[in-house]
Amino acid sequence: MKKVYHLSTCSTNQRILKEVKPKKDMLMQDIKTEPITGVQIDEMKKLSGSYAALFSRVALKFRKMGLHEKELAEKDYRKLILEEYTFLKRPVFIIDDEIFIGNAPKVVAEVKAALK
Secondary structure (H helix, E strand, O other): OEEEEEOOOOHHHHHHHHHHOOOOOOEEEEOOOOOOOHHHHHHHHHHHOOOHHHEOOOOHHHHHOOHHHOOOOHHHHHHHHHHOHHHEOOOEEEEOOEEEEOOOHHHHHHHHHHHO
């Protein structure tokens, strides 16, 4: 399976998609208009090893909700990501049985290599 979870309103996500140039066989899911499901987040966790790896601590609501002052457990990360799409670190690329999370240059280079 080849899939990308992205946010169409995020300029960083759009820049990365232009750079990566996903093929037509890659499924695209805009997490704002088509929220991720429990099954999807569980699949991502299985590939990444934890919900914390999928969680964005730079989301505006992270500080606004006072989450930076709390110690979060795995179940908290899962719940928060499902409740608020901005908590998913993005984009998330799933290519066969590999997952690539976030927008770091190293991650983008790994995605490009995996798609070749």
